[in-house]
Amino acid sequence: MEENCGILFNNLPIACLLLQPVGENFFVRDVNEEYCRIFKKERQDLLNLPVQQIFHYKPVQHEIIIASLHETLLNQKPVTFDYINYCNDNTEKESFWEISNIPIKDSSEKKISYILHLPSNKTSKVREERNRLSIVKELEEKKAQNECFVYKSQDGLFSLDAKGNFLSVNKGIVDFAEVSAEQLLKMSFLSFCREQYRDKIFNFFIRALGGEDQNCEAVFVSSKGRTVVLDVSLVPMKIHGEIVGVYGIARDITEKKQSEKTIREQQEKLMCSENKFKALVQKSSDLTGILDLKGNYKFVSESTISILGISPEEFIGKNFSDYIHPDDKEAVMTYFVQIEDKKQLNIPIFRFRDLGSNWRWLKTTVTNLTDNPYVQGIVTNSRDITESKHLWDETLKKNKILNEIAWEHAHIVRSPLVRLRGLIDLLEEENYEIWNREDLIKLIKASAEELDRTVLATVRKIENVENREPN
Incomplete structure (x- = not known):
């Protein structure tokens, strides 16, 4: 019977020590194979050792375990308790155990002869439970956060x-x-x-x-x-x-819809303004352009085709100064740079090159509308006054000739005329004997011929002025 019990004890699938109470101490009387395997001990090294020597690395351990053994001995009932770091390998690695002390009584059932000491490693289960609780806690926190997020x-x-x-x-x-x-x-x-x-x-x-x-x-x-x-x-x-x-x-999306409506209305107003502007510009006989502050064209009206022979597209991106006569460029630029600080100014007439490299005279008004969101540029309104300029120049030339004729009339024509009147007065006097009559007649004829020549030259000058064609 004892032999069978020994075989059963040795083959138990759980770690087990057979302890015998002796006085106040407990001695190891047997150790099964599972205990030796788990704790990496040799059976002969543990037999007959007091419990204190098994747990001598951690003094607190043997005190707790001996106290539990005494409790089993006193109450003569099994005692089970949880324990941390049961291993006696002096490691700091945390482990969790469930310890059971089972009393074995003698044949009289009055006295406890042995105590089965059963340590069961619960580390994996404890860690699993810890992980489970940690996951549950995290889920509850996230759930609370999500509920808060959803609600708020x-x-x-x-x-x-x-x-x-x-x-x-x-x-x-x-x-x-x-x-x-x-x-x-x-x-x-x-x-x-x-x-x-x-x-x-x-x-x-x-x-x-x-x-x-x-x-x-x-x-x-x-x-x-x-x-x-x-x-x-x-x-x-x-x-x-x-x-x-x-x-x-x-x-x-109420505010979004209202914003979209406002933007749409503004776009419609802008489009309406653009259409009015284009209609006004396209129907105008003036040259209208929009420049940036550097003088580069952003927009040009279609009237450039009929006036200059150049399409609006050819101007875009080019600088207006490239088309101005070299002799006029400096004066025009002097005025143009002032527009940045002024609302509007008039530039004196200047020459502007057309498609055939001919020079057209332009009269230009410049308006600063860079702060206008619908324009954002410098607006130039130019009128082609080439024909008027040529007519004016021709008029000045005719006036110069007429001034010459008037001077001649006042000086050259009047001289022979005054002379004739003087000679005629001499003939009318009674005592002209001091002059030879024939000499007087010769002088009168000479003065008349001179007057005739002068008048004829004047008439021809007048005819030239009347028949002069503009250049």
Whole structure:
């Protein structure tokens, strides 16, 4: 019998020490193979050792274990307790054990002869439980965060049953609806749909129930009559593969829609202004251009084709000074640089090159509209005065000739005329005997011929002025 017990003890699948109480101490009387394997000990090294020597690396250990053995001895009942770092290998590596002390009584059942000391390593289970608890804690924290996020989200988050009644709502939906969450959970989402949008939204809801993700924009009215434009997304709610309702997200896009409307109106006004500007410019006979502050063309009216023979596209990106006559360029640029600090100025007439490299005279007004969002540039309005300039120059030349004729009339023509009048006065006097009559007649003829020649030359000059063609 004892031999069979020894075989059974040695082959137990759990670590086991057979301890014998002797006085206040306990001695190892047997060790099974599993104990030796786990703790890497030789059986002969442990036999007959007191418990203190087995746990001598950690003094606290043997005190706790001996106290548990005494408790077993005193109560004559098994004692089980949890213990940390049972191993006696002097390592700091943490381990967790469950210790059981089972009393073995003698044949009289009155006295405890031995105590089975059973240490069971629970480290892996404890760590698994720690990990589980850590994961549970993390999940609970994330759940709390998500619930906080969902509730406090400015977007409306909600779920609906198959009839369209609210199952869950967050603060965003409560704010949109302007009604308490408790009341919302008793209502249908259709209660907040504006009449003209109700059929449209209900159809989106039905499609979502059919398994299709949906998105729509519609006008909703709160319980207090406040109108909002919401962008609503619906997705099917599935439980065990069956669609039982929908999840929804509602975003308030009222301000976005208002901004889009404002931008659209501004764009329409801008387009209207541009069309008016283009119509005005294209119908004008003047040359109109828009330059940047460096003088590069950004826009040119189509009148350049009829006046200069150059298409508007050819001007874009080029500098206006490239077309100005070299003799006029410095004067024009002196005026142009002043426009940055002035609203408007007139540039004295200058010559501008056309397609055939001919020079056209332009009279130009420059206006600074760089701060105008519809223009953003320097506007030039130029009038072609080439013909007027040539006519003016010709007039000046004719006036010069006429001034010469007037001078000749005042000096050259008058001289022989005065002489003739003097000779005639002599003939009329009674005592002209001091002059020979024939000599007087010769002088009169000579003065008349001189006057005739002078008058004829003057007449020819006048004829030349009248018949002169402009250059």
